[in-house]
Amino acid sequence: MFYRLAGIRHTSYSADRALWPVPVDRVQIAALLLLALLAPFVLPNLYLSSYLLPWIIWSTAALGLNLLMGWAGQIHLGYAAVMAIGAYGAIHLVRAGVPFELAVILGGVLSAAIGLVFGFAALRVKGLYLAISTLAMQYLVDWIISHVPAISGGSQATLQAPTFRVLGIPIADDRARYYVALAICLMVTAFLLNVGRTSFGRALAAVREKDFAAAVIGVNPYRFKLLAFWCSSFLGGIAGAVLAFCYYRAVTPEQFDLDVSIQAVAMVIVGGMASVIGSYLGAALVLLAPIVLNNLVDSLAHALGLSLSADVISHIPLILYGGLIIGFLLIEPLGLAKVYDNLRNYFLVWPFRHARR
Amino acid sequence: MSYFAELAINGALVGLMYALTALGIVLVFKTSGVANLAQGALAMVGGYVMWWFAAALGAPLWLAIPLSLVVMFGVGRGIERVALRRMVGQPVIMIIMLTLGVEILLRGAAPALWGAVVKRLDIGIAQRPIVLGDMLINRAYFWGGLVALVLIGLSLLFFTSRQGVVLRAVADDQTASWAVGIRVERAIGLSWGLAGVAAGCAGILWGSVQGVDWTLSLLLIKALAVAILGGLDSIGGVLVAGVAVGVLENVIPGYVDPLVGGGTRDLVAATVILLTILVRPFGLFGREDIERV
Secondary structure (H helix, E strand, O other), X not given: OOOOOOOOOOOOHHHHOOOOOOHHHHHHHHHHHHHHHHHHHHOOHXXXXXXXXXXXXXHHHHHHHHHHHHHOXXXXXXXXXXXXXXXXXXXXXXXXXXXHHHHHHHHHHHHHHHHHHHHHHHHHEOOHHHHHHHHHHHHHHHHHHHHOHHHHOOOOOOEEOOOEEEOOEEEOOHHHHHHHHHHHHHHHHHHHHHHOOOHHHHHHHHHHHOHHHHHHOOOOHHHHHHHHHHHHHHHHHHHHHHHHHHHHOEEOHHHHOHHHXXXXXXXXXXXXXXOHHHHHHHHHHHHHHHHHHHHHHHHHHHHHXXXXXXXXXXXXXXXXXXXXXXXXXXXXOOHHHHHHHHHHHHHXXXXXXXXXX | OHHHHHHXXXXXXXXXXXXXXXXXXXXXXXXXXXXXXXXXXXXXXXXXXXXXXXXXOXXXXXXXXXXXXXXXXXXXXXXXXXXXXXXXXXXXXXXHHHHHHHHHHHHXXXXXXXXXOOEOOOOOOOOOOEEEOOEEEOHHHHHHHXXXXXXXXHHHXXXXXXXXXXXXXXXXXXXXXXXXXXXHHHHHHHHHHHHHHHHXXXXXHHHHHHOEOHHHHHXXXXXXXXXXXXXXXXXXXXXXXXXXXXXXXXXXXHHHHHHHOOOOHHXXXXXXXXXXXXXXXXXXXXXXXXXXX
16 A cells, blocks of 8 residues: 555666665655755754754764674674764864864764774674673773863863854854754765665675675675774764764763763664664664653653652663663564564555565 | 782772672673673662661661572572573674663662662771781771682582582583583573672672762673683682782772872773783683684
8 A cells, every 4th residue: 555566667777776666765755854954944943952953963873883783793882982082083173273074074084093993802802702892992982081181171171162164154053053963964874875785785794694604705804894893983983073063062071971882872772783764763762762751750740749759760761771772672673673664564565464565 | 018018908809899790790601601791780789789678678787688689699580581581592792782781771770769879888897997017908898808708719619519510511511401401591590690699799898888879880890800801701710800900900090090190990990801802802711712703
């Protein structure tokens, strides 16, 4: 019924390999894109700056981490450290007078260069040991950032993001910041949508499935693991820079501590490994669920006349991250992307459930 | 010289308490090959449960300590039964994330349940230090280290008992143990229960030193450093590595902090982990068949 497949015949290879062969999908994407572009004019400013903007930026970060965890199968518990490097790098560069566009890219390159060191651990060990060594590196980077005054501006210091221009246009209000974040998010999305169709993406998948099998078919696992770390850290650095410039507008070490790393991993797992739409959905759930639940608990407590202590309220996000990770791993290991896929498959043939797909 | 000795002795005693936490990681890894990243939160829950029995419910010490250890055994087994058992055969990344999920959940749930304010846990150790020549030794560290040493010794003895042999068999080869009639799930459940008990002891001891709140779960990184350095499947290694990490963690800040302006203590555990993994991933006493690329 929906997602009609009748009459779609691919007469050329390029049509067959299109990103969205079904016209309805294309219409959906176009509608979503239009919504995203119109959002600043439709939504109240509060929703734009405190829900939509962080969602867009965190989706960018989740996409970057998903490249590493989903496509290349490497675990990374220090992603916030990588983002912090990008954020600090970009802010220092803009303060030094480098234009914003260049500073973000250079921040990404800096992240990638240091993130590559994380990758060298992946060459020696994998699985559990990789998880623990990235965890240790998160501590190291955190410590260095907060204890070197040249980077953080002294302990407990906050670095204000300077005002900046993009392509000559001064970025002053939330609307402009939203468009900057959206543009970068769309570029990253376009990259990841296509990565699975390139030789690079296929090589990553081979390494993920079995690294020595990949070596047998002529894919150098060392090279592609390092490349995966490089790309993912680059994207993480860019996301960190955008987060610092467009959302926080200042940067402190606490914005990028271990809990943030875990939050990023939660986004990827809840969303679904190796899925673009999953990264968006995971970021949305992990970011928004605590807010929604907080409001829900608050209004419930009011309705029932209970008084909840501040301790309970303030720990709801942590309980929720943990619960979401455990729940999704046990019940739906493929994440929200799989839930979406199931829904889509259902509507593909609705109302004829018996029809062959 | 006595400055060094004082730092080293206090460090070694603290290290023994780290080793106690790490014991849980090693026990679980040995029997089931699963990384137990929930150990820090388990220690925190142990501290909270003990505080709940002793301070909130008013149970005497001799009752509160065994009761909270029994509860911790149940918590450990419960985690295995509810979450880990269903994950058998899943990729290792999933299982690591699951234990991390448990860690986050507990870290949020325990303060939400019992309150986030730091709680004083009094287990009857006097505040004043032990004076040894011209060195001052923290009395709580001394008793904590002693208890940890005894418990690690007991766990070494345990591995010669019948149940211990079962655990060793499961650690060696799960399928073969199944074939000779060992109930592998029960053995793994037991190892999680013991991990809970070890975490509980560590949580009580460490909680009596610094008070009970969520920061007890930061023991995880220290415990991981100890477990990695000693070798993830070696109980004797935990003892040696625990002392080593504890000494390094006390001596290095003692000399370096005045030079760089403080805070190097947090760095030692992370550095130990990285260096061990880069130089000798299987640790000091671990078996060499660690998965390498």
